[in-house]
Amino acid sequence: MTELPVVVVGAGPVGLAAAAELRERGVEVLVFERGARAGAAVAEWNHVRLFSRWAELVAPAARRVLDGTGWVAPVDEEYPTGQQWARDYLAPLAAALGCVRYDTEVVGLARRGRDRVVDAGRDSEPLSVHLRQSDGTEERILARAVIDASGTWGGPNPLGGEGLPALGERGSDAVTYRVPDIDSAEQSDRFGGAHTVIAGGGHSALGAIVALAQLSEERPGTRLTWILRRGSAESTFGGGDADELPARGALGLRAKKAVDAGLLDVVTGFRTAAIEPDAQGRVTLVADDGRRIDDVDNVVALTGFRPELDWLSEVRLELDPVLQAPVRLAPLIDPNVHSCGTVYPHGVAELTHPEPGVYLVGMKSYGRAPTFLAMTGYEQVRSIAASIVGDHESAARVELTLPETGVCGGAGVFDEPSGESSGGCCSPAPEVLTLSAPSLS
Known part of the structure; x- marks a missing residue:
């Protein structure tokens, strides 16, 4: 099967890094992207500034590809927005690779001539990749391996506290699952002067708090409420000055400053059970314990993401039943277990499945776990590419050191660790904090 290409699903940062690694090793590679451009998912959060x-x-192999094209590298110490990451890196990288097909969705994966029940031929027959183009045309190609870097952006977790949508959540115009862009006139008008509930305890929620707190100072009548499922907000703000990613620590400090300044109410231990419309065109959030948050105009639900696995139903994956991550990786990233320290760098050994030649990488490999860093994905695909060409020594070698969070923190960026009183290292009883003071200055 070495004459067949390796298929990469998704032209995002990790997918294109995989293509660069494979191209560097002389492997034919095809990248299929459902969107119309490289980094199509990144383009949906253009306004968000990264904390890396x-x-x-910039993946090491990608840099080597781009260096041969006259690419002008960005300044290493600067922090790009999503728009800059896509425009100044992903787009030129995809063009330099020349192997990306856009508007093409991978809708199924199987072993040629076999469903998942058949044992024979799983190590000798090629993989069959089913494609659908944006005009509805269908196609099938054969591959020696498939690297799924499609991410989880299209699968936001619901607001409901049980992992299912709260009653009334489906189809509610009040609920959005993205960080608001307050520089957009449309969104500034939507959130300015309104009562917005922010749900979630990760970095996206902190970013929304910072953005909307700024808007609340600019637009009179803006009211903010932050709800968390855990019993305390204290572990949510991260490592602060001790974080080895300074911008990540600074984000937590800015969010904490907004809370301390009384720019929002904080409601802890709140697990949403229902969204009820009221007579004024607003909604009420109702918790499992009966508490209510009334007169809500908008709900920004930032409770994490989950992987789309339906199109992988005919290949044999070995996924952790809790996180939906590869079973060998799950213990390294499980926020129910890890409250301190870092996620260890990992590669092909942790990402191999019973189905030969199938790999889930990037955010997809983390399943429902948080705290993924791009550099983690770059190391994943370096190891996998080395394994595909038979360089097992390189595949087994770890070539990455990850930055520390500087905080007792796995749970600090996860919306719902196990246990009813869940919180970082300690969990006070559920409480409502109403704070006052008008300025972040």
Whole structure:
């Protein structure tokens, strides 16, 4: 099967890094992207600034590809927005690779001539990749291996506290699952002067708090409420000055400053059970314990993401039943277990499945776990590419050191660790904090 290409699903940062690694090793590679451009998912959060520097966002193999094209590298110490990451790195990288097909969705994967029940031929027959183009045309190609870097952006977790949508959540115009862009006139008008509930305890929620707190100072009548499922907000703000990614620590400090300044109410231990419309065109959030948050105009639900696995139903994956991550990786990233320290760098050994030649990488490999860093994905695909060409020594070698969070923190960026009183290292009883003071200055 070495004459067949390796298929990469998704032309995002990790997918294109995989293509660069494979191309460098002389392997034919095809990248299929459902969107119309490289980094189509990144383009949906153009306004968000990353907390990783350019030095940590450019994959080593990708840099080597781009260096041969006259590409002008961004300044390593600067922090790009999503728009800059896509425009100044992903787009030129995809063009330099020349192997990306856009508007093409991978809708199924199987072993040629076999469903998942058949044992024979799983190590000798090629993989069958089913494609659908944006005009509805269908196609099938054969591959020696498939690297799924499609991410989880299309699968936001619901607001409901049980992992299912709250009653009334489906189809509710009040609920959005993205960080608001307050520089957009449309969104500034939507959130300015309104009562917005922010749900979630990760970095996206902190970013929304910072953005909307700024808007609340600019637009009179803006009211903010932050709800968390855990019993305390204290572990949510991260490592602060001790974080080895300074911008990540600074984000937590800015969010904490907004809370301390009384720019929002904080409601802890709140697990949403229902969204009820009221007579004024607003909604009420109702918790499992009966508490209510009334007169809500908008709900920004930032409770994490989950992987799309339906199109992988005919290949044999070995996924952790809790996180939906590869079983060998799950213990390294499980926020129910890890409250301190870092996620260890990992590669092909942790990402191999019973189905030969199938790999889930990037955010997809983390399943429902948080705290993924781009550099982690770059190390994953370096190891996998080495394994595909038979360089097992390189595949087994770890070539990455990850930055510390500087905080007792796995749970600090996860919306719902196990246990009813879940919180970082300690969990006070559920409480409502109403704070006052008008300025972040």
